[in-house]
Amino acid sequence: MSLDLTIQLDDEDLEHFVQAMQRAQSKASGLSAEAVVAAASKLLVNVPTVKIPNFVKDRLEKLDSMIQLVVDEGYALPDEDRARVLSCLAYFADPHDIIPDSVPVIGFLDDAIMIELCVRELKPEIDAYSDFTRYRQQEAARRGVDVASLKTHRVDWLETRRQEAHDAMRKRRREGYGGGGGWAPTLFRMR
Secondary structure, X not given: OOOOOXXXXXXXXXXXXXXXXXXXXXXXXXXXXXXXXXXXXXXXXXXXXXXXOHHHXXXXXXXXXXXXXXXXXOOOOOHHHHHHHHHHHHHHHOOOOOOOOOOXXXXXXXXXXXXXXXXXXXXXXXXXXXXHHHHHHHHHHHHOOOHHHOOOXXXXXXXXXXXXXXXXXXXXXXXXXXXXXXXXXXXXXXX
């Protein structure tokens, strides 16, 4: 038998998590980026030793994505964005979070909620990184090499996306001019 629960957090509840995050960020302010990442990674290492609900496991995979955003040298996250991700990871560097992880069944509930809040905060960064990792996998497959051996960088991905945007613009222009709409450019004819 399983049980479905729905949790709704109001503004006051969310404020509690905001304050917890601020306390964690304050405590982590003296830590290096490597120490924050190591502490957050430790949470992922310790999880397999405990039975946790699937909804927590799903969130912990998202935590791993946030960690990869910071440590992936090929992606080379700009400093401002890196600081945003590290400030979210600070909560997981604090051993004294809202619910101690050692509490059976619900010990990781606060972590799952905080991960969900961080994922919402970092959605643009996470989406861009997901696109980059897909691009890197496609490039590895296209070249017939292992992803780990591929030296693809963020600038390669950005240049590819820029070129795709230009190609799409040119295609829309051609389809608009000759697409049967009856309109053709008159001001900017190329000779």
